[in-house]
Amino acid sequence: MSLIYEARSSSSLLVAGVARGLTTQGGRLVRPAENCWHMVVVRQGGEASMRLVGPWTGAGVASYGEGAEILWIRFRLGTFMPGQPVTGLRDQETLLPAATGHSVWLNDAAWPLPGIDDVDAFVERLRRAGVLTHDPLVQDLLHEPGSGLAPRTERHRLLRATGLPxxxxxxxxxxxxxxxxxxxxxxxxxxxxxxxxxxxxxxxxxxxxxxxxxxxxxxxxxxxxxxxxxxxxxxxxxx
CATH class of the missing domain: 1.10.10 (Arc Repressor Mutant, subunit A)
Structure with missing residues (x-):
């Protein structure tokens, strides 16, 4: 696969990073394990779609056809959707149903597909609607040996927010x-x-x-x- 790729940071505290790519040649490439999950928008041949992707628990292979424009929204560890457990996204790509040619259904509402320049506004609308939230305990656990909570509570919240131990x-x-x-x-x-x-x-x-x-x-x-x-x-x- 040949891919032209560009990335940028995000002003949203829920987002770890944003990237966009254009496949100039179809094929396959090695995809490493990934702790974070993504929203991925694919535009190709006049059609557009969004899928919820990962986290990936091991290295694998990704493939796309030629001429696909791909937008990756990588969410910070601890960001999750209360209505869609991250454990259900693990090692999968979940295609969201289309509402129109340029919007998808998510949490019983139609959402226009974002471009790279309006990702932050898109994520903020999702947060305000309760589609996205963030558990600050995750970052605390990554940097400190314990939070003072019961170990069972820590494990439950970590698994709910990240899908991973x-x-x-x-x-x-x-x-x-x-x-x-x-x-x-x-x-x-x-x-x-x-x-x-x-x-x-x-x-x-x-x-x-x-x-x-x-x-x-x-x-x-x-x-x-x-x-x-x-x-x-x-x-x-x-x-």
Whole structure:
């Protein structure tokens, strides 16, 4: 797959990031594990759709046809839909029913599909309507050993808001950090030491499972192991 790709941050506290891509050639690429879930808008051949995607509990393969314009809204850990448990989204793509050619049904209401420039306003409307909410306990648990709540309560709220246990989230984040270091040219032994991997086989197993590549592949190719071209948002529009 050949993909022109651009990304930006978001002013919404519910959103971890926003990205848009245009497939110039169809095909398949490795998709790493992902702790966060997404809303994904696909426009192709005059048609548009939205799906709820992930989180993904392991590396896999993604595929799109040629000429698809794709908008990814990546939600911050702890952001969830009270009417749609994140556990039900795990390792799945859920296509939302179309209301019109440019809107979808969500929580018994029709919502116009956003573009990259109005994602923040779209997310804020969802929040005000009660479609989206955020549990601040999730970030507290990621940075502190305990919240003072009963462990059972912590586990219940974490699973409701993320669909994942805390140990899994931390394993995926560590593998993502290792992949980033190797992509920057940090040697394998130093990467292992920085992130606390026991030995190289331990690191290799983690990266294969969560990222879909070996340390050697990431170190040799850096970020070029993905058939992806990036460019800043002030580059010419994809339209």
């Amino acid at each position: 805390l140990r899994h989230i931390r394993q995926v984040e560590r593998a993502q950090q290792a992949a980033a270091l190797l992509g920057q040219g940090v040697p394998i032994p130093e990467t292992m030491f920085r992130l606390g991997y026991f030995d190289q086989p331990h690191l290799t197993r983690a990266l294969r499972r969560w990222v879909g590549h070996t340390p050697g592949q990431l170190l040799r190719a850096g970020e070029e192991h993905l058939p992806l071209r990036t460019r800043p948002l002030d580059a010419p529009s994809l339209h």
